Amino acid sequence: MTDETTTEATPFPRTSGRRKGYRPEDVDDFLARARAAFEASPGDEELDAEAVRTVAFPLVRRGYQIAAVDAALGRIEDAFAAREREYALSRAxxxxxxxxxxxxxxxxxxxxxxxxxxxxxxxxxxxxxxxxxxxxxxxxxxxxxxxxxxxxxxxxxxxxxxxxxxxxxxxxxxxxxxxxxxxxxxxxx
Incomplete structure (x- = not known):
């Protein structure tokens, strides 16, 4: 039995009150794309470290807390950058x-x-x-x-x-x- 007070599991804490955060659907979609790109063969991915660094999300009430998402994006960018560096070193x-x-x-x-x-x-x-x-x-x-x-x-x-x-x-x-x-x-x- 569920009601309006049931909370769903989310990867990031949500904002409350009047504070806005990143729209969860957009963050979740981007993270799914980033995972798929990272799991692709090096050089074949559609996303790179720069795309992670420059991504922007709309702000909404009850969105994901900005600091938590930004910290995760920083770690993802680091992983993409390390992979890109290794790939470039092996090729050039x-x-x-x-x-x-x-x-x-x-x-x-x-x-x-x-x-x-x-x-x-x-x-x-x-x-x-x-x-x-x-x-x-x-x-x-x-x-x-x-x-x-x-x-x-x-x-x-x-x-x-x-x-x-x-x-x-x-x-x-x-x-x-x-x-x-x-x-x-x-x-x-």
């Missing part, structure tokens, strides 16, 4: 893989070492973007990681959050560079 060799990773790292470093306040495109006068001082602070830390090996973890980069300001940095550009940093970090782990 270490020299090619390191060369590609070094090139991307240099592109990121070139962006992050621009003068403060000019590292990314700014949004229009009436729009909000990421706070410039906060992004520049994180950019400096990542640049020191790339140049000098200052400790920074993939999780720190994944979880960075910025407040908003008028005429701030373009969210799209900043997020793309942070994604590239994660890609570089996972390539050399």
């Amino acid at each position: 060799g270490a020299r090619s893989w390191v060369g590609q990773s070094r090139k991307l790292a240099q592109e990121v470093l070139d962006r992050l070492t621009r003068p403060e306040g000019k590292r990314f495109r700014r949004v229009g006068m009436l729009r909000f973007g990421y706070r410039i001082d906060e992004v520049d602070l994180v950019a400096d830390k990542i640049a020191r990681f790339l140049e000098e090996g200052e400790p920074v973890t993939v999780e720190q980069v994944r979880s960075v959050a910025f407040r908003m300001q008028r005429r701030g940095y373009s969210e799209t550009q900043v997020d793309a560079v942070l994604d590239a940093v994660v890609k570089v970090m996972l390539a050399v782990v």
